[in-house]
Amino acid sequence: xxxxxxxxxxxxxxxxxxxxxxxxxxxKGGCERIGIAGGKLIHKAHGKTFEILHEMPTxxxxxxxxxxxxxxxxxxxxHSMDEIDAVGHRVVASGEAFKKTTLVDDExxxxxxxxxxxxxxHNPAAILGVNACRAVMPGKKMALVFDTSFHATMPDYAxxxxxxxxxxxxxxxRRYGAHGTSHKxxxxxxxxxxxxxxxxxxxxxxxxxxxxxxxxxxxxxxxxTSMGFTPLAGVPMGTRSGDIDVAxxxxxxxxxxxxxxxxxxxxxxxxxxLGVSGVSSDFRDLAAAKEAGNDRARLALDMFAYSxxxxxxxxxxxxxxxxxxxxxxxIGENTPDVRAAVVEGLEAFGIxxxxxxxxxxxxxxxxxxxxxxxxxxxxxxPTNEELVIARETAALL
Ligand code: ADP
Numbered sequence: 001x002x003x004x005x006x007x008x009x010x011x012x013x014x015x016x017x018x019x020x021x022x023x024x025x026x027x028k029g030g031c032e033r034i035g036i037a038g039g040k041l042i043h044k045a046h047g048k049t050f051e052i053l054h055e056m057p058t059x060x061x062x063x064x065x066x067x068x069x070x071x072x073x074x075x076x077x078x079h080s081m082d083e084i085d086a087v088g089h090r091v092v093a094s095g096e097a098f099k100k101t102t103l104v105d106d107e108x109x110x111x112x113x114x115x116x117x118x119x120x121x122h123n124p125a126a127i128l129g130v131n132a133c134r135a136v137m138p139g140k141k142m143a144l145v146f147d148t149s150f151h152a153t154m155p156d157y158a159x160x161x162x163x164x165x166x167x168x169x170x171x172x173x174r175r176y177g178a179h180g181t182s183h184k185x186x187x188x189x190x191x192x193x194x195x196x197x198x199x200x201x202x203x204x205x206x207x208x209x210x211x212x213x214x215x216x217x218x219x220x221x222x223x224x225t226s227m228g229f230t231p232l233a234g235v236p237m238g239t240r241s242g243d244i245d246v247a248x249x250x251x252x253x254x255x256x257x258x259x260x261x262x263x264x265x266x267x268x269x270x271x272x273x274l275g276v277s278g279v280s281s282d283f284r285d286l287a288a289a290k291e292a293g294n295d296r297a298r299l300a301l302d303m304f305a306y307s308x309x310x311x312x313x314x315x316x317x318x319x320x321x322x323x324x325x326x327x328x329x330x331i332g333e334n335t336p337d338v339r340a341a342v343v344e345g346l347e348a349f350g351i352x353x354x355x356x357x358x359x360x361x362x363x364x365x366x367x368x369x370x371x372x373x374x375x376x377x378x379x380x381x382p383t384n385e386e387l388v389i390a391r392e393t394a395a396l397l
Contacts, residue, residue, distance in 0.1 A: 001397070002026070002083055003390040004070075006063075007090040008129025010121070011035055013062045017070060017077060017084070018390040025386075026077040027070060031062040043069045050075045059132035067136060086141040087133050088393030090181070090385070091126045092231075093119035094146035096172050101149065101392040104130060104142040112144070118176075119230070143393040150180030153221040158318070161229075175233075177215070177225035179207045179329075181388040186328045186381040187217040193366050194324070194377065202319040204312055207383065208338065209329035210238040210281065214308060216315035224318050226311050232268055235307040236300075238281030241271035242307060273300035283331050283338065305341035312342065316349060322376050325351065328383040334362050339369065343378060350375030 001021070007014040016028040027045035039056035042049060043066075050069065056062040069075050070084075078084065089104075095115040102108055109130065116123040126144075133142060151159075159175040160168060168174055183205045190205075191198040198220035205215045212235050215225040226234030236242040244267070253263040274281040277300035279289045289297035316322045326332075327339050336358045343353050352371035358378075360367055370378040 001085045001394055002078065003393050004084050004087045005090070005386045005389045005393075006087055006129050006133060007386070007389075008059060008125045008132075010125040010128075013059060013066070013129060015066055016386045016390070018387065020390060020394050023387060023390075027075075028386075029066070029069070031056055031065065034059055034062045041065050041069065043075055045069075045075055045077050048075075059128040060135050063129070063132045063136050081137060081140075084137070084140065086143065086393050086397055087137065088143045088145050088389040089126055089130050089133070090389055091144045091146045092122035092148075092178065093176060094148045094152075095176070096174075098144065098146055099149065099152045101146070101396050102144045103396060104134070104144060108144070118172075141397060143396050145181065145389040145392045147178050147180045148176045150184040151175075151177035151215070151222045151225050154224055158224045173229055175225070175228045177213065177222070178211065178227045178231045179213045179215075180222070181385040181392075182207045182328060182383040183213070183215040183217065183222060183225070185384055185388045186326045187215075187220065189366065189381050190324050190326050190377075190379050191220070193368075193379065193381070196323075201323045202321050203324045203326060204315045204319070204322060205326045205328065206308060206312075206332055206342065207329045208308070208327065208331035208335075211240065212237050212304075212308075212329070212331070214311040214315065216318050218319050224315060232264075235311065236276070236304055237272045239269050239272045239274045241267045241275070273304055276300040276303060283335055287335070287337065301338070301341070305338060305344075308338075308342040309344075309346070312346070312351075313349075322349070322351070324377045324379060327378070327380045333380055333382055336360075339378070339380070351378070353378050 003018050003020060005016045011034045012032055014030040017026045019026055029043040031041045033039045034056045039054050041052040054065055067081060070078055071080060095118045097111050097115050112127055187203045187205050190203055191201055203217040205217060207213050211231050213225055213227040216223050232240050234242050249263050277286055277297045279285055279297050286297045286301055290301060331338055340353055340358055343351050352374040353369055354371040358369040364382055367380045
């Protein structure tokens with residue numbers, strides 16, 4: 001079975017064609033500048049990279065171009081579109097409308113329109129992606145795979161905010177979380193790697209990238225996560241503030257003459273480690289600046305690690321113990337200093353990292369970086385959200 005995975009953004013569209021028999025990526029790539037002059041498609045297959053410059057006024061044009069490459073004589077990996085058994089679409093937010101992966105039909109797309117305002121930067125783009133695929137591949141089975149689904153198992157006392165309960169019921173304002181496919185994948189991989197039954201494990205998964213979130217996973221199910229109603233909550237991120245007293249926003253808006261909307265853009269785009277350091281949102285730049293003696297870069301890195309550590313502590317309490325900590329995503333997989341800083345000083349809780357093991361050069365494999373005798377295993381696991389989307393889609397069929 002071959003599954004096409006689509007991750008549509010407002011002006012971009014990433015894809016992978018995966019053969020589920022050996023879970024092998026046959027081709028992958030992405031369209032850039034959809035709807036903007038200078039469209040470009042980067043397509044990777046047969047160990048080669050193909051760059052196609054072509055205008056893509058709409059997402060339908062983009063997906064048409066992708067399909068053309070997939071069946072192309074030189075760059076292609078299939079003979080015809082009929083070989084694609086189904087399409088799996090990544091969707092950021094599900095609200096309470098969808099609890100699990102869902103097959104696309106007209107009724108489902110009406111519901112998708114209704115919940116689009118929950119993730120105004122992401123969900124409308126996913127809808128464009130689905131509609132484009134439906135236009136170009138009529139009759140093809142398609143699934144919506146939600147980033148939030150893995151978090152649907154959080155108990156009510158963990159996912160609710162302490163606001164008027166009637167307002168929660170009416171407006172569905174609550175914690176939904178994000179990066180669910182990644183948390184699901186790496187927690188499952190941790191159990192597999194350790195040869196343990198997921199049912200028996202208490203795991204904290206740290207997805208640390210441009211956006212970062214930390215989850216508590218008990219018996220294979222998410223019981224809490226750091227992101228909230230939107231991906232603005234939790235630990236400080238590249239450009240996002242993470243948790244902050246909302247009264248401080250009102251104060252800042254008044255002082256800086258910002259509307260609420262401008263205040264939210266400020267919190268999403270100008271804060272986080274970029275705002276604190278004044279250097280960059282990229283952890284490689286921050287590490288270099290710290291090395292060169294920049295104290296605000298040092299401060300940003302310290303704030304990030306401290307915030308992650310507090311979530312680890314909180315989730316150990318929520319889980320009633322801990323067996324495994326997993327680090328994943330751009331920072332989690334590539335930055336030994338951050339991993340070390342997050343778990344530093346937690347030896348009393350049975351968490352000890354091995355300095356040497358932790359300093360390995362990323363080779364894309366799973367690494368156990370825990371010290372001899374550490375009760376808690378510390379694993380670095382490369383995430384693979386596309387594979388989860390493909391698996392979920394195949395399972396639904
Ligand atoms: P996104 O949330 O956009 O998917 P990523 O998971 O790619 O983000 O993470 C981006 C972050 O990961 C950046 O801060 C970057 O510094 C860090 N990162 C990515 N690759 C590397 C690398 N090879 N070495 C060090 N840091 C990296």
